[in-house]
Amino acid sequence: xxxxxxxxxxxxxxxxxxxxxxxxxxxxxxxxxxxxxxxxxxxxxxxxxxxxxxxxxxxxxxxxxxxxxxxxxxxxxxxxxxxxxxxxxxxxxxxxxxxxxxxxxxxxxxxxxxxxxxxxxxxxxx
Numbered sequence: 125x126x127x128x129x130x131x132x133x134x135x136x137x138x139x140x141x142x143x144x145x146x147x148x149x150x151x152x153x154x155x156x157x158x159x160x161x162x163x164x165x166x167x168x169x170x171x172x173x174x175x176x177x178x179x180x181x182x183x184x185x186x187x188x189x190x191x192x193x194x195x196x197x198x199x200x201x202x203x204x205x206x207x208x209x210x211x212x213x214x215x216x217x218x219x220x221x222x223x224x225x226x227x228x229x230x231x232x233x234x235x236x237x238x239x240x241x242x243x244x245x246x247x248x249x250x
Contacts, residue, residue: 125137125138125139127184127213127214127217128217129206129210129213129214130213132195133187133192133195133196134192134195135184135185135186135187135192135210135214136162136184136185136190136191136192137162137182137183137184137185137214138162138163138171138182138183138184139180139181139182140171140172140174140175140180140181140182140183141175141179141180141181142172142175142176142178144175144176144177144178145175145178145179145180146178146227147224147225148224148225148226148227149178149179149180149225149226149227150179150180150226150227150228150230150231150232151179151180151181151182151218151222151225151226151230151231151232152171152174152179152180152181152182152231152232152233152234153181153182153183153184153211153214153215153218153231153232153233153234154167154170154171154174154181154182154183154234154235155183155211155233155234155235155236156183156185156186156189156235156236157235157236158186158189158200158207159189159200160189160236161185161186161189161190161191162183162184162185162190163190166236167183168183170234171183174234180222180225180226182214182218182222184214186203186207186210187203187206187207187210188200188202188203188207211233215231218231219231
């Protein structure tokens with residue numbers, strides 16, 4: 125899916141849900157670490173977990189990451205201010221464009237604390 129954030133720039137995103145997800149449910153925005161993208165193992169693992177628990181989960185490629193880098197280039201430092209501004213734009217996009225799925229404007233942010241992590245998260249999150 126495409127999430128427009130400014131003239132000519134759309135962040136590339138994916139929406140996860142499962143048979144356990146009701147028609148209206150809270151959203152989780154699963155943020156990847158810097159240098160990662162929405163298809164990384166960490167992001168996919170937790171997106172599937174949250175969806176299985178009944179949430180809609182939105183993941184997206186930041187500017188300079190994944191498919192979005194085709195529009196913005198790959199310079200993370202240059203894009204850093206907009207990467208953080210875009211979080212608010214993504215939240216607004218969910219409220220406006222996904223209102224038929226969003227329960228009571230409940231949106232949570234989730235993501236790694238550091239740039240990279242090992243697979244220990246699989247043992248600690250059940």
